Amino acid sequence: MKNEFQIIADLIEKDKKVLDVGCADGTLMKFLKDNKNINIRGLEISKERVQECIAKGLTVIEGNAEKDLKQFPDKSFDYVILSQTLQAFLNPELVLDELLRVGKKAIVTIPNFGYWKVRFHLLIKGTMPITKTLPDEWYNTPNLHMCTIKDFFHFVKSKDIKIFKSLALNNLNSSIINQSNLGVKNLFADLGIFLIEK
Amino acid sequence: MNTEKNIKTLIVKKQLKLDCGKTIKDFPIAYETYGSLNSKKDNAILVFHALTGDQFVTGINPVTNKEGWWSYAVGPDKAIDTNKYFVICSNVIGGCMGSYGPSHKDTDQKIFGTNFPVITINDMVNAQYNLLDHFGIDKLFSITGGSMGGMQVLQFISNFPDKSKTVIPIATTSSHSAQNIAFNELGRQAITADSNWKDGNYTSNDTNPGKGLAVARMAAHITYLSKKGLQEKFGRKLQEREDLKFGFDADFQIESYLRYQGSVFVDRFDANSYLYITRAMDYFDLAKQFNGNLSEAFKNTNAKFFIISFTSDWLYPTQENKDIVIALNSIGADVGFVEIESDKGHDSFLLDVPDFLSALKNFLDKSYEENKL
16 A cells, blocks of 8 residues: 555544545555544545445445535544545635535645656756656646645645644655745655645 | 246235225235345345336246346346345235236225225335245345335335345435326326226236237337437347338337337236336335435435446436435435446346446445455
């Protein structure tokens, strides 16, 4: 399992109720269910991925986060997870609001467009960056609203969303992000992980 | 039609109060089983059949000598694996494969016809509930069914919230739509317009309203398919002829196909039963039973739900299935949902649709494994 998922799992206490939005093949869900006795649900748009989740014995709903989160009651989950998907929505702000309505807390991870390799790629090559966390070409990427760790940090602050924990991830190393090291982390992390609450 | 000797029957001694206000007792429920009930009696799956189905789910139906209606899904090593599970299915009351219905006789030994009480989906599942006592099953492992079978699944778990661990409604609805009532009415009008129907008092086979019933079946059959599926299978292909004949014979293959479907149907189905069962479907509105709040229907159950719809099903479209998912989510129930890609229309659940069959199998087998832990 990838390091990002391990860090997310570590943020969640045992026996909680969790919704994984965009749960893909259910790898993280399965881990949480088996290792932390989590009452886990998934929402996934791809029919193929939904089938993979069912084959793992996971409860998953085929659906679109932009339309289908509204069916869940307020604060009906202890945690709602959104892994590297926020930038792919037509309206990320709306989705973020929904995550924080449905979940008591939300864990959101974002691929960092401020990562030095991304900046370097654009600066030197003059073409849209392609990295491990941003693997697609500009014409076929699902990403519509790229942001940096700094952008997201400022965005949630401006919305009066509480940040419990923010982590910068670079390969296998994770470190705490705070107001004073934000510039550095924004340069050296390829992924940001945020535990937030409204 | 109900005197065949291959039919197993349970006579229900208990009184059953029907929604129409009448009470029935000492009535037969015809059933069939597949696989074997284990010693813990925790491997039973109750399957509910659709409008024209019967208790003969799989293998050769001993009455019609044709394959059972869910042969693709039920059997050894199939999605509903009879090596593992004990499958029970019964003919709905109002039906014509041995369960109490309009072709039965009343206490004066007169065939009921339209004097049979109007029954509902609720009545059907209340009648079938007696099978649990009969087999000594405290809790079913699963209940499932497509179309009208799915309606019975929803009604069953609402009536008996702790009687099944898993619940799988397929290609169904919680409330019969105006369009579906309209199609059913078309079928009923075709039957009652047949001069042989005689207000339901036909008796022997040679004077039954076969023509009307065949038309009802033809019209309904179109609704079970998709436009794309029909176009791909038949297009404008002609039936055993080089050119149009400028008459009203079956020039096109689709006409011939529908005529065939109509003609084989009348051999196995009773016209009055068709009236009764379509009426039961039309009356089905689970939310209405709970003052318009569908979630209330499920609030007492801890069962695990898995809902399945099909992309090309326009009779019970995905949205109507999703409405059930939404109602369940709004009360925090354990519910999964998948829409299966298929161009086979509503009939997809009866056919060889691999994504559907694997989803069904995986859900059942994984849930069963989890149960064992």
